[in-house]
Amino acid sequence: MHHIISIRDFERDEIDALITKAQKIQSLGSYKRTLSGKLVALLFFEPSTRTKMSFASALSRLGGDAITVDSVEGSSISKGETLADTIRVVSSYVDAIVLRHPKEGAARLASEFASVPVINAGDGAGQHPSQTLLDLYTIKENMPLDNIDVGLLGDLRYGRTAHSLSYALSNYDVRLHTIAPKGLEIPQWLSKELKDRGLDIIEHSSMDEIINELDVLYATRIQRERFPDSASYSRVAHSYRITPETLENVRKNLILLHPLPRAGEIDPGVDSLPYAKYFRQAENGIPIRMAMLEDVML
Amino acid sequence: MTQKDHKPENGLLISPIQNGTVIDHIKAGEALTVLRILGITGSTEESLSIATNVKSNLTLRPKDIVKISDRELSKEEVNKIALISPNATINIIRNYRVVEKVGVEIPDILTGVVKCPNPGCITNSNEPIESKFEVVDETLHCLYCDNIISSDIVDYII
Ligand SMILES: [Zn+2]
Numbered sequence: 001m002h003h004i005i006s007i008r009d010f011e012r013d014e015i016d017a018l019i020t021k022a023q024k025i026q027s028l029g030s031y032k033r034t035l036s037g038k039l040v041a042l043l044f045f046e047p048s049t050r051t052k053m054s055f056a057s058a059l060s061r062l063g064g065d066a067i068t069v070d071s072v073e074g075s076s077i078s079k080g081e082t083l084a085d086t087i088r089v090v091s092s093y094v095d096a097i098v099l100r101h102p103k104e105g106a107a108r109l110a111s112e113f114a115s116v117p118v119i120n121a122g123d124g125a126g127q128h129p130s131q132t133l134l135d136l137y138t139i140k141e142n143m144p145l146d147n148i149d150v151g152l153l154g155d156l157r158y159g160r161t162a163h164s165l166s167y168a169l170s171n172y173d174v175r176l177h178t179i180a181p182k183g184l185e186i187p188q189w190l191s192k193e194l195k196d197r198g199l200d201i202i203e204h205s206s207m208d209e210i211i212n213e214l215d216v217l218y219a220t221r222i223q224r225e226r227f228p229d230s231a232s233y234s235r236v237a238h239s240y241r242i243t244p245e246t247l248e249n250v251r252k253n254l255i256l257l258h259p260l261p262r263a264g265e266i267d268p269g270v271d272s273l274p275y276a277k278y279f280r281q282a283e284n285g286i287p288i289r290m291a292m293l294e295d296v297m298l
Numbered sequence: 299m300t301q302k303d304h305k306p307e308n309g310l311l312i313s314p315i316q317n318g319t320v321i322d323h324i325k326a327g328e329a330l331t332v333l334r335i336l337g338i339t340g341s342t343e344e345s346l347s348i349a350t351n352v353k354s355n356l357t358l359r360p361k362d363i364v365k366i367s368d369r370e371l372s373k374e375e376v377n378k379i380a381l382i383s384p385n386a387t388i389n390i391i392r393n394y395r396v397v398e399k400v401g402v403e404i405p406d407i408l409t410g411v412v413k414c415p416n417p418g419c420i421t422n423s424n425e426p427i428e429s430k431f432e433v434v435d436e437t438l439h440c441l442y443c444d445n446i447i448s449s450d451i452v453d454y455i456i
Contacts, residue, residue, distance in 0.1 A: 008444070082425050105420035105442025109427055124418050126443055189437070189446040 002296050003111040003118045006127040007164045012171035019137050022284075022291035031290070033063025038297055040064055041094040043086070044121075045071045045101040050260075051121050051130075055098050058289035064297075067094060084113045091115040096297050099123070117296035125160050131259055132164040134288040138281040139216055142255050145172040149213055153179045153240060154220035154265065156186040161259045162220050163190060170199040177214065179204045181236045184226060207240065212249045217242070217275075218257045219265045243267040247275060257281050313347065318367040320389040320396075321379065326351050328382050329362035335378045335411065335455060336371065344369050377405040381412075382452050404433050412438060412447065412454045419443040429456070 007015075025031065040059055044052055047070070056066050069090075083101065087110045090097060099110050100121040107120030107127065122128040139145060150169060156162045156178055166176055166186070176199055178186050191201050204210045211217065222240060227233035241264055242256065258266055258278040270276050324332055329348050338344055347365040354361060376388045380402035390398040410428035414421045421429040421442050431438040431447070438447040438454075447454055 006444070080424075083420070083423075084426050101420075102418075103420040103423055104416060104418050104444070105440070108442050109420050109425060112427070123420075124443075189448060 001115075001117055003107075003114075003120075004129055004292055004296060005107045005111055005118065005120045007129045007132045007168045008127075010129075010168070010171075015133070015136060015168065015171060018133060018288070018291050018295060019140055021294065022133075022137055022287040023141075025290050025294075026284075026287040031061045034294055035059065035297060036063035038064040038095045039093070040066050040096045040098060040293070040297075041090050042066050042068045042098045042121075043090065043100070044069065045083075045099075045106075048100050048122060051100060054285045055119075055121060055130075055289050055293075058286050059293055061286070062290055062293060064293065083109060087113045087118075088115075096293070119292055119296060125158065127164060128160060129164070130285065130289055130292060131161055132168050133292070134281060134284045135161075135165050135218070135257060135259075136168055137288050138257060138277060138284050139255070141280075141284070142277065143215060143253060145169075145174065147173050148215040149175045149177060149210075150216040150218065151177040151179055151207075151210060151214040152186075152218050152220070153207065153242075155184045155222050155226060156180040156220075157184040158223075158226065159220045162186070162218070165218065166190070166194055166199070166201075170194050170197040175200040175202065177202050177204055177210050179207050179210065179240075181222065181240065184222070207242075207246065211246060212251070214254055215251060216255050216257065217250075219262075220259060221263055221265060237264055241265060241267060242270055244269045244273065247273065250275065313365075314394055315347070315365050315367045315391055316394055318344075318365065318369055318391050319371045319376075320391060321364045321366075321371075321376070322361070322387045322389060323383075324362035324364065324379070324386050325383040326360040326362055329364050331382055331452070331455065332362070332364055332379050332386075335382070336375055338366065373400070374405065376400070376402055378408065378411050380404040381408075381455065404436070406433055407431070407441075408433060408438065411456060412451065413456050414440045414443060414445055415447060415454055416440065416443050416445040419445060 042052055042055055059066050083106060091114045094116060096117045097114055098119045098121050099107050101123045104124040104126035106123040107118060111118045120127055120129055152162050169176060194201055219242060222237055224233050254275045255277045256275045260278060260282055329350050345367045349363045351360040352363055370390050379386050386402050388400050389396045408431040412429055412431055414429050419442055430441040432441055
């Protein structure tokens, strides 16, 4: 039985295989109902409307059916039943479980107790492999994942999207440029691990230093609560904001990505520029999740 | 046979044992932590001799010694000790003779030994699982939440 829990569990060829599968699915005008008759539990212990809709849509397009369970007052979930018990029971109802949970490592635990495949749809500040896979998919759609300069911008200390993506990129021939405000730099243990895996990491303190030499710029959210006061937050947020002016001298082939929803990181004026790929990126969540669902159930 | 039946020999801090395990060269002051790691408490059945801050002639540094009668520790059990006392040696005793003497090695995976420092980790909730860490270059990596413990490992020992 095969689960999808963490991008760390993937070898490069497994990532490539999933991306290829997603490309095949997306290139078909109409989808094959390969998961017809399959029933999947979407277990959401914390709200995430977008991720849930995206999995539900992916499943439905492949002909599968969903049972959606949200954590609500009065359900066994809030009556103190362990996740292990919930998973054991739900396993007997369905062909796969898609799990969203506030605790880090919840999906790994679920995979140990489930008798059906588990897909991690985000566990707390932990892993969110479908996001990382769709990020890679979107890069690959625009350029080969080979000999490219990728910039990661924003909160690289706490941002799980950035952590998982940088880990995944360490499978490829990529130079990673990190651009983070003071105090929100990529954690040392992670940059050491990435370097040990052969990734070139170059740290920058400002966007101007490097933006014109990038092929990919991946912006992530900078959260207000990471700063002592709103003045220092505003200052940082302003200097990390991407506007049409910031992009004046960038490489022609630059693509601009963001996991969405955005706060102020990208000026809406950028949306109509050819670099803006973040809405396409969100759209790519569907074929990637279709590929993931097929991957665990077929 | 219990420890009481043996009179300590002259000059010996603790008596020899007939069968069991002697853990020697424990870092001074860590004997009780070693027992805790091994799950040996006052309420378990083993008879124990513990010596702390022993000054031996061979090494100038003091050490602790633990003797456990009628229980031969497995390699897996003793490797947990390496976390706090990497120089410890394990002697398996049968009929007063050392039949096996091994050093300790930090195992590749630590199960149920260390508490994850991340309060948001699922291993810190009421779930029927034990913590699990992968050990790489003396750094512990939580296999559930990916958190890292790279210093003060002793503080996290359960
Ligand atoms: Zn953990």
